[in-house]
Amino acid sequence: MKITTIYFSATYTTRRVVEAVAANLSNEVTAYDITNDALTEEIAIPADELVVVGVPVYAGRVPAMVAERLRRFKGDNTPAVVVAVYGNRHYDDAVLELHDMMTECGFRTVSAGAFVAQHSIFPKVGKARPDAEDMADIKTFAERSAELVATGFGEIDLPGNRPYKVPGGIPIWPTASCRCNGCGACARLCPTGAIDPASPKGVDKTKCIKCGRCIVVCPAKARRFYGIKYSLAAARFNSAFAARRENEMWFAK
Ligand SMILES: Cc1cc2nc3c(=O)[nH]c(=O)nc-3n(C[C@H](O)[C@H](O)[C@H](O)COP(=O)(O)O)c2cc1C
Ligand code: SF4
Ligand code: SF4
Known part of the structure; x- marks a missing residue:
């Protein structure tokens, strides 16, 4: 099976997760890194291929600049594995939002995963993840996704709300x-x-x-x-989100 990966990954954890999913699915992988995207042409991905799309969760949402970059990819009812990578706080509406974006672009979500990685602003949260346990989850996720693509699949139910959460932010740079x-x-x-x-x-x-x-x-x-604003926010985050969260996966019926 031919796989196309599409990912936005500023600190490279989303890329690691997406690459691990793809490596468990096929040897034939074409990658599109849309983090520093210079693409302008439309990229059509036919129905007999599979897309693995991954984004980090920013304030419970898909990063704003991803939407415009994803619109270049056109599916033809092409199956898509949807991946949101988050820093051990919560994914909120990001999984649902990414699924909605892919649906608009002509893809059909076969499976979705919310995988935990080290927090890119507060690195003590989710430190050193994804780890070996996460990689085992990713393997299971990829294998079940491949089975569904082979046998056929229907709709998927995903957590999250519409309208999506209004993103907040901490004044730090x-x-x-x-x-x-x-x-x-x-x-x-x-x-x-x-x-x-x-x-x-x-x-x-x-x-x-x-x-x-x-x-x-x-x-x-x-x-x-x-600065002090960062130190205070880090202290609050480190204690509020110290407990290990587990990865979550959803599959189409
Ligand atoms: C601006 C920003 C907002 C974030 N918001 C969340 C969030 O809402 N929930 C969460 O658990 N992690 C959040 N994170 C952490 C990232 O989702 C996490 O570190 C992810 O692994 C980063 O992916 P990357 O390495 O591909 O950039 C945020 C990170 C940044 C930079
Ligand atoms: S300056 Fe801001 S946007 Fe640019 S790499 Fe650093 S954190 Fe990201
Ligand atoms: S902060 Fe300075 S040393 Fe670091 S990457 Fe930028 S230019 Fe190079």
Whole structure:
């Protein structure tokens, strides 16, 4: 079976989950990374193939910039495995929203999963996930999805509400310390162009989506969220969401 993966993944955990799902399904995988998307053409995926689409959960929703990027992909009733990766707090409406977006693009959801990964703003939450147990869940998820594609499937029931949750946000933005050597990696890889390569220590608050990519790609470990607002929010998050959450999976009837 030919697989197409489509993912937005700022700090690479969604990519890991999507790649693991795909690797358990087939050797023939074409990947579209829409994090720094430069695609403009329409990509049609025929009915006899399978799509694995993955996004991180941002404030209980699909990241806003994903919708526009997903619209380039057109299914022909093509089956889709829908994956939301979240930082051990909750996925809220993101699984349902991603399913709705894919349905609008002509895909039919065969299965959906909400998988836990390390929180990209508060890394002590969900630390080091996905781990071996998560990978075992992903394998089971992929195998059941493949069976359903082979035998045929109907509708899927998913958790979440319409209208979707109104996203909130914490007023924090990452900046760089004096360790910054001006290499420009953060500016090159920022999905929204929020870092000026000529002055990479700062950030354009109107463009930054707090995705955390500039922090993980900085070779000098110079960038992070600084300040009292971040420290207070981190303390609250670390204690409120310390308990391990398990992955959840849903399958079409
Ligand atoms: C702006 C933002 C909002 C987030 N909101 C949530 C959330 O509502 N629930 C949750 O559990 N995790 C949340 N997270 C954590 C991410 O969903 C999680 O770390 C995910 O693994 C990031 O995926 P990535 O590594 O592919 O970027 C949020 C992260 C960011 C950057
Ligand atoms: S500046 Fe903001 S949007 Fe750009 S990579 Fe850093 S956190 Fe993400
Ligand atoms: S990646 Fe780090 S060291 Fe390089 S310019 Fe950005 S903040 Fe500076």
